[in-house]
Structure formats: structure tokens, C-alpha cells
Amino acid sequence: MDTDETTRIPAKVTALATARDLGAPVGQRADGDPARAALIALLVSVVSFAVAFALFYLGLIPLAVPALVVAVGALGWATLFPFRGGQSVYAYEHGLVHVRNGRARAALWLEMERMELHVIRDGRLTTGTTSAYLLRPSGQPPMRVRPRLREQPDGTRHDPFGTLLTRLVADAGRPVVQTLIGRR
The missing domain is CATH 1.20.5 (Single alpha-helices involved in coiled-coils or other helix-helix interfaces)
Incomplete structure (x- = not known):
């Protein structure tokens, strides 16, 4: 499992994932305790x-x-x-569970209208730093995931969990769009 955290998956998340038939867990991200x-x-x-x-x-x-x-x-x-508020995101083979302020909700990858990569431009016209991953499931409010960029050996900064989410959404045939939201 590609994961940012070593914590166990809470029982309510596992129950919701099982009820929605999301499959096996493949990654998770938990933001710090507010x-x-x-x-x-x-x-x-x-x-x-x-x-x-x-x-x-x-x-x-x-x-x-x-x-x-x-x-x-x-x-x-x-x-x-x-x-x-606290937030955790649990990625599964067929969808994800998003927990914010103790309230969990789930969505299948196939239910995603799209995934938006919010990018702040770094002085270049088309590239920049991802400031948020915004998943938009049909019939639900958007699910925002904050990136956690890590320095790579080649000097670039990369968010492995964000890359995982992007790949899972794209593999489900759902659109992944980049939205430039500002300039740094």
C-alpha cells in the first residue's frame, strides 16, 4: 500500500469502504490534528x-x-x-473515503465528474506548484486534498499520494484537469 501514514485505518472508514465495495486500500493521507x-x-x-x-x-x-x-x-x-478541521483521505482500488471533522463519505472513481489539480504558477506560463487536488463526485460536495510535497533526488518536489489519486482517477476514465489559480 502506497501511504503517507503508518496509522491504522479507522473501523468506520473500513465499514464504509466495505459497504461501497471500494476494494483493497492502496494509500492514505491524514493531515495533522488541528x-x-x-x-x-x-x-x-x-x-x-x-x-x-x-x-x-x-x-x-x-x-x-x-x-x-x-x-x-x-x-x-x-x-x-x-x-x-481535521481531514483524512483513504484511497482504495475502486474509490476513496474522505473524512473531514469526523464525517466520512465515500465515492467510486467512476462517480467522479472530474479531478482538478489547482496549480499556482511559478513564473512560467503553464507549470507550477500544485496547491490542492479537488475531486468532484457526482451528487456530492467536492473533496479537497491538500498536497504534501517532498523533495526528490533530482531537486523537484513531488506528492506521491497526489500522484496516486491522479492515476486512479485517470485509470477510471475520468477527466483530470489542471486549473491555474494564481501566480507565485
């Missing part, structure tokens, strides 16, 4: 505020201002992370 990320951002914020106030007290204002900016930014992230 509550944990919020706590880390809150900790960074508290430490940065303490450092900023200490530097202000010592009269080192040029050093205190960046620490204060980091503190405010980390506090903002700590506030936003819980609303972002």
Missing part, C-alpha cells in the same frame, strides 16, 4: 509575547518588534486552526 496545531501555535505566541516584552523592557526595540509580530501572527494561527 487541536494540536492550535496548542503549538498558542505556545509559540505566549513565548514570543514574553520575549517581546522582555526585549521592550531592556530597551531593545528593534529586536522586540519582530518578536511581537511573531506573537500576534501565532495567536492568529492558534485562533484559526480549530476552524480548519
